[in-house]
Amino acid sequence: MATKQSNADNLAIYIHWPFCLSKCPYCDFNSHVREGVDEDRWRNALLRELDSVAEVTSDRHIVSIFFGGGTPSLMAPRTVAALLERIAFHWTLSPGAEITLEANPTSVERDKFADIRAAGVNRVSLGVQALNDDALAFLGRGHSATEALAAVGEAARIFDRYSFDLIYGRPRQGLAAWENELRRALQYAEDHLSVYQLTLEEGTAFHTLWRRGKLKPIEEDAAGALFDLTQEVLEDAGLPAYEVSNHAAPGAESRHNLIYWRYGDYVGIGPGAHGRMAIGSQKIATQCIRNPEGWLKAVEKDGRGTEPLEILSPETQFIESLLMGLRLTEGVSESRLRTIHDQGAESILDSDRLTALIESDYIVRSAGHIRVTPRGRTRLDAVIAHLLD
Secondary structure: OOOOOOOOOEEEEEEEEOEOOOOOOOOOOOOEOOOOOOHHHHHHHHHHHHHHHHHHHOOOEEEEEEEEEOOHHHOOHHHHHHHHHHHHHHOEEEEEEEEEEEEOOOHHHHOOHHHHHHHOOOEEEEEEEOOOHHHHHHOOOOOOHHHHHHHHHHHHHHOOEEEEEEEEOOOOOOHHHHHHHHHHHHOOOOOEEEEEEOOOOOOOHHHHHHHOOOOOOOOHHHHHHHHHHHHHHHHHOOOOEEEOOEEEOOOOOOHHHHHHHOOOOEEEEOOOOEEEEEEOOEEEEEEEOOOHHHHHHHHHHHOOOEOOOEEOOHHHHHHHHHHHHOOEOOOEEHHHHHHHHHOOOOOOOOHHHHHHHHHOOOEEEEOOEEEEOHHHHOOHHHHHHHHHO
16 A cells, blocks of 8 residues: 555545444344453554555545444444544545444443534434334344334434434234334434345354254245335335435435445445555455454554455456445446446446346336336346346
8 A cells, every 4th residue: 555546536434343242143244242342452553544544545535434343332432532533634524524333222322422422423323123122132132122212312312413223024024013113213213214124144143043943034025025115114204215225315315325335435444344445547445354353463563454455357346336336226327337348347238138127127227327126126136147147
């Protein structure tokens, strides 16, 4: 990372805090449970990695900062403040930059909200996940529905913007129960709601239970019906989907996540964090060492904890742009795909395959974009596989 970037494009920063109080059985994120965490040591390491990244990106304008995890609300507010101060020292923050922190809605973390806001965070994303206690127990969450709603209310009072997550597609979940839960959530949601279908990811406790025959996932048709109901209820409430699992009023979309899906530039700080950024005429992929202790030792030794950088070929950029862009309701820009293709990507969208998908009501072309239809969104993986085959 020795060549300094000369232009001043927008940039987002992701900071990963890898620690949780417990590991949820559905979670495949890079999160870990530790008896004790030396926060001073971790804060200093995160600051050092920010310094390293700033060497090649300091002329960028920061449009979004996102603290994810793990459970970043376990950090002391002074750690959040120190990281934001260092970012402001190295970079120029764009007016209205979105600064988000993920939080669990326990009373302990809720008590930090005012101090986190004072540190500079202006948006919080709460891991509510369900609004009934039986479902929360199944999902391994450490809070009750009452605690969750209290946290949402506190977030609404303290932060400029807030959102929360729900998980559906739980075993034996029925349409009526889910609709009631969604409508209850809408009483507390403001302008953004994330709604994820439960998946049994390899390496999780749920996946192990399924492999042993002790957990039966919801049937595919039932999951599809729950998805369709979700779209209908939230769109009627003024929160249409702008991405497969994310709903917002127009203008209230998560700016940070839009950077990812529009294939913009972002840097990743902390164990396992990824990045994509333009350095000169090249697009660079970065990945930090995944193991927390391994990352920490590398940063303390070398000033950064990244794996070797990867220069992304035009071919890879084409595929990644398509994979990310088709998740969005707005779709992916055809001019962007053409630009990448002209840079040397061998991939090109086969006109016959594209026409077949359009005629089957899986894809539409409009306003210079290719996007999936509501029907195509339920089969997104298959649509993308067909396009790239």
